[in-house]
Amino acid sequence: MPSSLSTQALTEFCAVAANLSFARAAEALQLHPSVLSRRIKALEASLGTPLFHRHTRSVTLTEAGAALLPHAQDLLSRLADAEAMVARFSAEPTGVLRLALPTSFGQIAIGPLLADFRRAHPGIELELSVSDDYIDLVEDRFDAAIRIGVFASGAGLKARRLAEIPRYLCAAPEYLARAPEVNVPSDLAKHDLLHFSPLAAGPVWKLSESSREVEIPVRPKLAADNAVMLRQAALDGAGIALLAGFLVDEDLRSERLVEVLPAFRPQPAHVWIVFPDRPILARKTRAFIDFLVERWKAGPPGANVD
Structure with missing residues (x-):
């Protein structure tokens, strides 16, 4: 049996509880008061208990309504958080992306791709360090690095292997x-x-x-x-x-x-993209990783794909 506690029903119930008035709640929800009143009555009927005491000029919560209110507010809050989290994946990434690249591989394999990446993500600005010196991504505040060879996990880093180079x-x-x-x-x-x-x-x-x-x-x-x-x-x-x-x-x-x-x-060398281990990977970093994975489906120049 489908639940009567839909997002719409919970939103309307919380609005009436917050305003203690069908008229004010209806105005906030951009509904006619009679429509809102009818929907709340339908909710009460489906639950089998009244949620509000109705007075001439106001309403108050019944015991059942008072018990339902914190749960309804919590559910709506968590739903909003979930929607915001998903929205981060669909929104266009922006900001400065700081990348550390090895000299030769950066120039030959990655350099020719940067214009296409910028066209695909115009909101991202690139700052590159092209060097074979070791860079501490966390201490030096880099978003990601391309590294070739053996990746040692730990030290606050995560990595994804992109390809194998003969x-x-x-x-x-x-x-x-x-x-x-x-x-x-x-x-x-x-x-x-x-x-x-x-x-x-x-x-x-x-x-x-x-x-x-x-x-x-x-x-x-x-x-x-x-x-x-x-x-x-x-x-x-x-x-x-x-x-x-x-x-x-x-x-x-x-x-x-x-x-x-x-x-x-x-022995072949492995190509890794390394990035700081954080609860949520920044959209700009995810965009660069996804871009390389897509462009290197057949491997970077001179590489064999995993």
């Missing part, structure tokens, strides 16, 4: 033509190696063959914290580099670079 050992054909052959990982010790220094605390390259992992100690001829510079050094024939797919996919397709030891691929 990495390659690669070198220019002219370098390989003059250098010793590379048939097994141990042959790398005979070569000029180009190392991206933030990849690990120690100079070790981890390669995988099926389920077997091989660790190769690296004595780099060139180490740098900028992957774009290492890519250029590899293109110039300076040696063998370990680089992410988003940097070298086109070079490998065009054979400007050649993959070395394809049977021993470096």
